[in-house]
Amino acid sequence: MPDAAWSTIFMLLVLGCNVCSVRLYGESEYYFSLIKVLMVLVFIIVWAIGFKYWSDPGAFANGGVGTVSVLLSAGYSFQGTEVVGITAGEASNPVKAVPRAIKNTFWRILVFYVLTILLIGMCIPYDNQDMANSDGSPSTSPFTLVFKLAGVDAGVHVVNAIVLVSVLSACNSSIYVTARILLGLAHDGNAPRSFTKTNRFGAPWVAVLVSSTFGFACCFVSIYSASVAFTWFVNITAITGYISWLFISVVHLRFRRAYVKQGRNVDDLPYKSALYPLPALFSAILCLLIILGQGYTAFTPSFDGVKFVGNYIGLLPFLICYIGHKLVRRKPWVAIEEIDFETGRVTHVDIERARASKKATPWYKRFLYLLT
Numbered sequence: 001m002p003d004a005a006w007s008t009i010f011m012l013l014v015l016g017c018n019v020c021s022v023r024l025y026g027e028s029e030y031y032f033s034l035i036k037v038l039m040v041l042v043f044i045i046v047w048a049i050g051f052k053y054w055s056d057p058g059a060f061a062n063g064g065v066g067t068v069s070v071l072l073s074a075g076y077s078f079q080g081t082e083v084v085g086i087t088a089g090e091a092s093n094p095v096k097a098v099p100r101a102i103k104n105t106f107w108r109i110l111v112f113y114v115l116t117i118l119l120i121g122m123c124i125p126y127d128n129q130d131m132a133n134s135d136g137s138p139s140t141s142p143f144t145l146v147f148k149l150a151g152v153d154a155g156v157h158v159v160n161a162i163v164l165v166s167v168l169s170a171c172n173s174s175i176y177v178t179a180r181i182l183l184g185l186a187h188d189g190n191a192p193r194s195f196t197k198t199n200r201f202g203a204p205w206v207a208v209l210v211s212s213t214f215g216f217a218c219c220f221v222s223i224y225s226a227s228v229a230f231t232w233f234v235n236i237t238a239i240t241g242y243i244s245w246l247f248i249s250v251v252h253l254r255f256r257r258a259y260v261k262q263g264r265n266v267d268d269l270p271y272k273s274a275l276y277p278l279p280a281l282f283s284a285i286l287c288l289l290i291i292l293g294q295g296y297t298a299f300t301p302s303f304d305g306v307k308f309v310g311n312y313i314g315l316l317p318f319l320i321c322y323i324g325h326k327l328v329r330r331k332p333w334v335a336i337e338e339i340d341f342e343t344g345r346v347t348h349v350d351i352e353r354a355r356a357s358k359k360a361t362p363w364y365k366r367f368l369y370l371l372t
Contacts, residue, residue: 004219007218008219010167010171011215011219014171015209018176018212019208020203022201022203029169032166032168032172036166036169037112039143043146061127068293072311076234078109079241079244080174082244083173084098084102085098098271120143124146141163143159143162144159175211175212178207179203179204179210179211180204182211183207190325195207235310236313239291239312239313239315242287242290243315245287246284246287246291248283249283250284253280256276256277262337264341294311295307295308297311298311
């Protein structure tokens with residue numbers, strides 16, 4: 001069966017999860033994540049045994065040029081963590097769930113992303129010939145190579161299956177997030193009203209269908225040139241992700257400034273970012289530098305038009321949407337004094353009730369809750 005046919009079948013499966021109730025999405029994402037977590041835990045144990053490449057050949061191949069050239073791929077791998085903020089709108093108790101989810105996200109990134117990448121570098125040297133001659137198949141994945149070096153030949157098939165689960169999980173959450181963004185834009189009058197239509201499960205089915213069209217497009221584009229299409233889609237996704245992070249930081253800065261400007265007490269917020277405003281400022285500046293500077297290799301030693309387009313094509317969708325919105329809607333940025341903090345806000349009573357419930361919970365239950 002052609003690869004595009006398999007991709008279409010899995011896209012239909014993910015589409016079905018998103019047009020049904022949000023509970024089905026949550027259940028499917030839970031089991032997808034569970035498989036990925038178990039995989040990483042096994043890999044961490046295997047990698048810890050082979051820990052030996054910390055000094056020879058060392059890290060940071062090709063110096064700063066090599067580091068900058070992989071920023072898009074690195075960002076692409078991390079993107080999606082911001083979904084914790086978007087899902088808050090459908091949480092039964094956001095006052096309790098959101099702070100916990102944000103704190104847990106930090107530790108999960110540290111263990112399952114940063115530690116995993118560190119151990120890959122310690123177990124597989126960057127000059128490994130299998131990596132250098134990679135054709136993109138699972139057999140040349142660093143996850144698979146670790147098992148090969150450990151003498152576990154079945155690792156190729158195991159990794160292939162788990163990578164497929166990871167892809168389904170990423171696709172599942174991406175459609176969910178995109179549909180909810182379209183729903184929010186439509187409610188604010190910044191997108192067609194048809195996106196607000198929901199089915200009997202409460203899912204915004206029109207927004208879900210529109211969001212999934214890009215996934216189906218990828219299935220058919222891959223028929224002609226899978227490697228080229230993959231590179232372009234990764235670049236588009238990565239840059240738009242960095243743009244999202246940039247504006248999340250900007251919105252956070254404006255939110256806190258407006259909150260204080262309107263005479264409100266920051267201590268009334270159920271969750272506050274630590275060391276504010278340093279994290280938001282650092283994130284905004286870093287994302288801007290990455291967006292503008294990640295494609296500088298297209299200018300050296302001489303200008304390469306193909307590489308330039310490939311590196312910066314992700315800016316095009318953002319510019320089209322932003323400029324088009326300004327031309328059509330002609331809405332300026334909302335003034336600090338006019339930002340609305342009341343519509344849809346959780347009341348002070350709800351916040352105090354959630355805090356009281358947390359204090360009344362036995363310590364051992366709070367500990368287990370933290371672990372899960």
